[in-house]
Amino acid sequence: MSILDVRQLGKAYRQYPSELHRILGWFGLGRAPVSEHWVLQDVSFSIAPGEAVGIVGQNGAGKSTLLKLIxxxxxxxxxxxxxxxxxxxxLELGMGFNQDLTGRENAFHTAGLMGFSRDVVQEHMPDMEAFAEIGEYFDQPVRTYSSGMQMRVAFAVATAFRPEILIIDEALSVGDAYFQHKSFNxxxxxxxxxxxLLLVSHDHQAVRSVCNRAILLEKGxxxxxxxxxxxxxxxxxxIAEKEGDDSTIRLETLGDGTVRTISGTGEATVISIQLxxxxxxxxxxxxxxxxVxxxxxxxxxxxxxRLVLGYMLRDRLGKSIFGTNxxxxxxxxxxxxxxKLIDFRFTFVANMGPGSYSLSTALHSTRTHLENNYEWRELAHVFEVANLRHAEFEGCNWMEPSIEIR
Structure with a gap:
């Protein structure tokens, strides 16, 4: 059984000749709208209990509207x-917060709207205050807060009681690195x-590492x-295709069932990769x-x-380890x-932790593949790293220290 079902969801913003016609329109009466703009159309999906689903797409694709409807x-x-x-x-930063109330007062108000009694909220208030870590500002009006402080309080309140479904829309992007790590933990x-978890984020590393499924929205x-x-x-x-008129996207299914994405104009292409x-x-x-x-x-x-070759190393979760061009x-x-056939050789020390890694390549003309994308090839090469001769360690990087004890 799914915990969330979205069926043929759509949202249109309509402009009417007058407010009276708008009200009549609710009942199927009156004149047709002067204009109609659909920001979301025919969106259907289901989410199973315990799934973590990321929603990606460009600005204006309908991501935030989808979450507001949900x-x-x-x-x-x-x-x-x-x-x-x-x-x-x-959702939107500070949404539902009264700017003239303090963080503590807003915590009572917001948790109350979530259905919790004042006594229960009071019991959890020390945890919210401790998690937000804004000190004396917790008892100051929210209008005196920075955007990062508002996010801290909003996240602390929203997660004070473990929900069946947690929905986050880009809010963590305004936080400092320390609080982002704390929040993701x-x-x-x-x-x-x-x-x-339902997560909207432009941080694709977060989507790759936290989510086990993703949804791409395009033009609603x-x-x-x-x-x-x-x-x-x-x-x-x-995105690269939109930057170049002649760019194409094709998908290749590999032997293990994973899908390789290749895009570009084809003016140059990678024909072999070896380590x-x-x-x-x-x-x-x-x-x-x-x-190697x-x-x-x-x-x-x-x-x-002008030809530039770049590569990116990623771990098994898709997290970027190192890239250059x-x-x-x-x-x-x-x-x-x-x-012309061109041989490129990059020599480096593989200070990487044991595990499976993939290599992506990009052929373009400038700093990134977003301009003159000749070829972008994901999963261009997959290889294993093993610890064959060093002391056992944890992590994705080998950084063996020297030790001095006095």
């Missing part, structure tokens, strides 16, 4: 939302206890849903701390006035002729 702060024009459980939501604790419609890495990769390719040891031998497994050479062969299919390294190529 939480009931707006009413749909079409479709329905069915929720089976208690919801806590952090609480989110992960809730997930372990069975809370369902559900364009694609699935594995977070696949959806974020497709979204990145979609080599110091003697030039092909590596199947990379040892922690070993010196990343060998990438590129074919140029049309004259390119020949523009940043001062080694871009000028006036490259069609038909």
């Amino acid at each position: 939480t009931g702060t707006q009413f749909p024009s079409t479709g329905s939302v069915a929720i089976h459980g208690r919801v806590s939501a952090i 609480r989110i992960r604790e809730f997930q372990e206890q069975g809370t369902t 419609r559900l364009l694609k849903e699935g594995n977070p890495n696949e959806i974020v990769d497709f979204y990145n390719a979609l 080599l040891d110091t003697k030039g031998r092909l590596l199947e497994i990379v040892g922690v701390g070993d010196t 050479t990343l060998y990438i062969k590129v074919k140029v299919n049309a004259f390119i006035s 020949t523009h940043l390294l001062g080694r871009e190529l000028e006036n490259v002729q069609a038909g």
